[in-house]
Amino acid sequence: MNQPPKFAAGLGPADTAVSPAGTGGRAIPSAEPAGHGARAIQGATARVAVLGASGYTGQEFIRLALDHPGIELAALLSREHGGDPADAVLAGLDARARTLPAFADAAALGRLVADQAVDTIVACLPRGAFRELLTRDDALARSPVRMLDLSQDHRDGAEGFLYGLPEALRAWLNHAQRIANPGCYPTAATLALLPALESGWVADPVMVSALSGVSGAGRSGALRTSFVELDGGASIYRAGTEHAHVAEMARNFERLAGEPLRIGFTPQLAPMARGILLTATAPLTRAVAPAEARRVYQERFEHEPFVRLLDEGAWPETRAVRASNRCDIAVTTLHGGRTLLATAALDNLVKGAAGQAIQNLNLMLGWPEITGLPRHGSPW
Numbered sequence: 001m002n003q004p005p006k007f008a009a010g011l012g013p014a015d016t017a018v019s020p021a022g023t024g025g026r027a028i029p030s031a032e033p034a035g036h037g038a039r040a041i042q043g044a045t046a047r048v049a050v051l052g053a054s055g056y057t058g059q060e061f062i063r064l065a066l067d068h069p070g071i072e073l074a075a076l077l078s079r080e081h082g083g084d085p086a087d088a089v090l091a092g093l094d095a096r097a098r099t100l101p102a103f104a105d106a107a108a109l110g111r112l113v114a115d116q117a118v119d120t121i122v123a124c125l126p127r128g129a130f131r132e133l134l135t136r137d138d139a140l141a142r143s144p145v146r147m148l149d150l151s152q153d154h155r156d157g158a159e160g161f162l163y164g165l166p167e168a169l170r171a172w173l174n175h176a177q178r179i180a181n182p183g184c185y186p187t188a189a190t191l192a193l194l195p196a197l198e199s200g201w202v203a204d205p206v207m208v209s210a211l212s213g214v215s216g217a218g219r220s221g222a223l224r225t226s227f228v229e230l231d232g233g234a235s236i237y238r239a240g241t242e243h244a245h246v247a248e249m250a251r252n253f254e255r256l257a258g259e260p261l262r263i264g265f266t267p268q269l270a271p272m273a274r275g276i277l278l279t280a281t282a283p284l285t286r287a288v289a290p291a292e293a294r295r296v297y298q299e300r301f302e303h304e305p306f307v308r309l310l311d312e313g314a315w316p317e318t319r320a321v322r323a324s325n326r327c328d329i330a331v332t333t334l335h336g337g338r339t340l341l342a343t344a345a346l347d348n349l350v351k352g353a354a355g356q357a358i359q360n361l362n363l364m365l366g367w368p369e370i371t372g373l374p375r376h377g378s379p380w
Contacts, residue, residue: 042070043366046146049075049112052124053103054089056215057150060354061122062090066098068358068372070365074118077106109133110140120146120364122357127151127244134159146364147178148357154180155248164360166369167191167304168256173363181360184352185210185245185267188278190252191307191327192344195300196282196293197256202340203283204262206253210278211270213318215349230271239266275318276352278344287337297331305370306351306359316345319379323347325355326375350374 048065052058053076065071076086082105087095089103104112112118123130131153134141141159154161157180162172164179165187173179182190189208196202214230237243246265253261261282270277294312301307308328310316316328327346334341346352355373362369 043362043371045070045072046120046361046365047072047074047118048120048122049077049109049118050122050124051077051106051109051130052126054078054081055124056349057353057357058124059090059092060349061124061150061357062100063092064350064354064358064372064374070367070371071358071361073100075108075112076101076103077109078103079106082106082108110137113140113143113145118145120361121148122361123147123149123151124354125151128153130154131158144177146361148181148361148364149179150181150353150357152180152183152244152248154178155182156251163252164356165190165252166356166359166363167301167307168194168252170363170369173360175366176360176364179360179364181353181357183245183248184212184276184346184348185243185265185278186248186252187352187356188276188327188344188346189249189280190256191346192278192280192329192331192342193253193282193340194256195297196284196331196340196342197253198300199296200257201284201286201288202253202257202261203285204260205264206261206280206282207264207266208249208278208280209266209268210276211268211318212276213272213274213348214269215274230269232271234268234270236266236268240264243267272318274347274349275322276344276346276348277316277318280340280342280344282340284333284338284340288333288340289337290332293331293333293340297329301329305375306373316343318345318347319377321345321347321351321377322379323350324375324377325351325359325373326377327351347377 048071050058050061065073081089081103084103086100087093130149130151155163161178161180162176164173165182166173243265246263250263297309301309306325308326310328310330315330321328324347327344329344331342358373359369362371
């Protein structure tokens, strides 16, 4: 049914032309674990340094990692909170249940790696900061430690990083040493369009519109994201092709479809803390009936633990996926089957950031992919 997707540098190994033999672009089923996923299969353990641990994604990663049997939080690093107790910075942490190291200055990372106190770096830094750090510290850049970058610095495949979207690239990510975690908008957009792109249905232009919670803007204070400015309304920003995630979407779409596709993107800030609600429309290369679109999507996502195709007539909502690593998707076609309408909802801090990082780390370590990750949302 589906043609094997073609990959290029940044999405898969640079010298690889097609997906692994026999997969046809379909998902490789995850091992079924008990509880959090550690019944019969246990992977390696990781001594993790979280760089940027006081930000939203850093704190969300810590929250999820606390329940993971293979992750030891060996170092929490921050430019602002060096020396502070963990429970003084992490508002949701109950220090009675788990002892964590005090925050250390981010400058200590090189020494921690050199002393082999950590073997895995999870970088939750603003754009450009981790790339600058690796450029400045050659020993760190050449270190064999695992690296998982949640910023957009290495999503283009620079410095040997593989693009970490498991639903498209699971086979390449197993036991990888360096993974670039996808952005929240590109994750939602690529999953919403994945079966259609792989099937060769999508023509351009692809139009993407998405509402996002304010946590996607990061924790640093800004007038635009303050309560008074945002409460009671929504706003469009960086519309068209200006947003940095447009280039990432374009790379994903081209590699999955086998040809470049023009994109227009309208991101919108909504008065909610977390969540993305995305709509993608595109002309189709042939007429596709709604029932055929649903069948192809159902077959493609049937074994994906973190992608749920909703029942016909149901549409995604952010509250259903809040605090989960799940992406909910709905699809149909319009105008005699000539226009695709695909929608998605995910939590930008979980499947759009820290949860997907845990998912990728599971692949790096050899754990079942769902280990330590919530599949159920918290609507209220």
